[in-house]
Amino acid sequence: MNKQSTMTEPNPRDLYRYSTLAPILPDPTALDEAQVAAYHRDGFLAMEHLLSMEEVETAKAALSDLIYGRVPDYTGVSPEAEYREQWDTMTPEERAHVVRRVIFFVEHEKRLQVLALGQKINGVLERLMGEPCHLIQDMALLKPPFVGREKPWHQDMAYFAWGPPEKIIGVWIALDAATAENGCMHVVPGTHQAGPVPHVHKRDCQLPDERVDVEHDVIVPLAPGGALFFSSLVHHGTPPNNSPQGRWALQFHYAAQSAYTIDRSQHQELYHEDEQYAGCRFRNAK
Ligand SMILES: O=C(O)CCC(=O)C(=O)O
Numbered sequence: 001m002n003k004q005s006t007m008t009e010p011n012p013r014d015l016y017r018y019s020t021l022a023p024i025l026p027d028p029t030a031l032d033e034a035q036v037a038a039y040h041r042d043g044f045l046a047m048e049h050l051l052s053m054e055e056v057e058t059a060k061a062a063l064s065d066l067i068y069g070r071v072p073d074y075t076g077v078s079p080e081a082e083y084r085e086q087w088d089t090m091t092p093e094e095r096a097h098v099v100r101r102v103i104f105f106v107e108h109e110k111r112l113q114v115l116a117l118g119q120k121i122n123g124v125l126e127r128l129m130g131e132p133c134h135l136i137q138d139m140a141l142l143k144p145p146f147v148g149r150e151k152p153w154h155q156d157m158a159y160f161a162w163g164p165p166e167k168i169i170g171v172w173i174a175l176d177a178a179t180a181e182n183g184c185m186h187v188v189p190g191t192h193q194a195g196p197v198p199h200v201h202k203r204d205c206q207l208p209d210e211r212v213d214v215e216h217d218v219i220v221p222l223a224p225g226g227a228l229f230f231s232s233l234v235h236h237g238t239p240p241n242n243s244p245q246g247r248w249a250l251q252f253h254y255a256a257q258s259a260y261t262i263d264r265s266q267h268q269e270l271y272h273e274d275e276q277y278a279g280c281r282f283r284n285a286k
Contacts (some may be wrong), residue, residue: 012150015209016239017217018180022046022187024220028124039128043192043234046220050120050227051173059250060175062111063140066102068092076103080149098147102140112138116252121171121227125254128229129169133254136162140175141238142248143183148241150183152206155192156253157232158199158271158280165196165270167259168232173250174222181243185220185228185236188213192233196270198278205280207235 023038025031025047039045051059065071069092079087083098090098106113115121116135125133137160142148157165178184191213200208212235220228230236232253241247264282271279 010209012152012203013239013242015150015153015212015214016186016219016237017214018219020218022189022218022220024048024222024226028120031124031127036127039229039231042189043231044187044189044220044236045128045229046222046226047124047229048223048226050124051115051225053225055115056175056224058111059115060248062105062109063102063175063248064096066105066109067096067099071108074105074108076105077101078103080144080147097144099142099144100148101142104138105140106135106138112250115250121252122254124229125169125171129167129256131257133169133256135252136160136168136255137253138250139252140248140250143238143241143246145182145244145246146242148183148247150203150240151238152202152204153209153212153235153237154199154204154206154280155197155233155235156230157196158205160232160253161262161267161281162255162259163262163266163270164259165192165233166231167256169254169256170228170230170232171250171252171254172228172230173252174224174226175248175250176224176246178220178222178226178247178249179243179245180219180221181241182245182247183238183241184222184247185238186217187220187228187230188216188235189218191235192231195233197235198271198273199280200278201283205283206237212237
């Protein structure tokens, strides 16, 4: 028996630590120059109360309309992998219990477009990036009770055809209470400073488990309306939801005005191993 076949797959929850809390600002008015510097040092900035409860409820109602098929011509809803084969035969109610991702909706859903393009998010982005930013990706990530799987540790830059990495930024907004139990965000502070790390296909397109500094993982629990702003290079992931509480979140990505699109060879300059392409964006492209 070779060594490989004796190795067991890790339990995804063991690849996270739950003991160290990230610093979280009480609200956006606490954002000052020291916090901007902390964002650049740590690769993330978390704050409660970015959105009001009314905005959270509006976003959830808009997402429900997308998920239940009430928005004509919208096809951006996808399930957890193990439900893909059944998806076409499921009722809207059945689908709603297994949705993992809702993507590219701002052109279809004015209520979500208003949030994504609004001053609450963009005001913070401009403080962090020092220049205006524009939306490059919009999605919602759901972890249904007991069904939501892990999103393994990764760098978002591995997925983006934009550069340079320091000019791309993600905003993750809790629409339900995001907790240790239902799969809130985890980050390893400062990891953006070491640059791109080759990604592999394992449980997803992800950082190799052994390249994650799990001991320095900090957990980012957030109340509904709380937000995490994070660098496209910071290592982050979410464990599975083994709890009875669902977890909905919005995730928008923005590029600064000075950012530009990049092609496969430029992406390979960032993500390569042994001269092979090691990103996620162009893996199947020639
Ligand atoms: O919300 C999640 O579970 C994972 C979000 C994330 O890290 C991503 O999609 O890049």
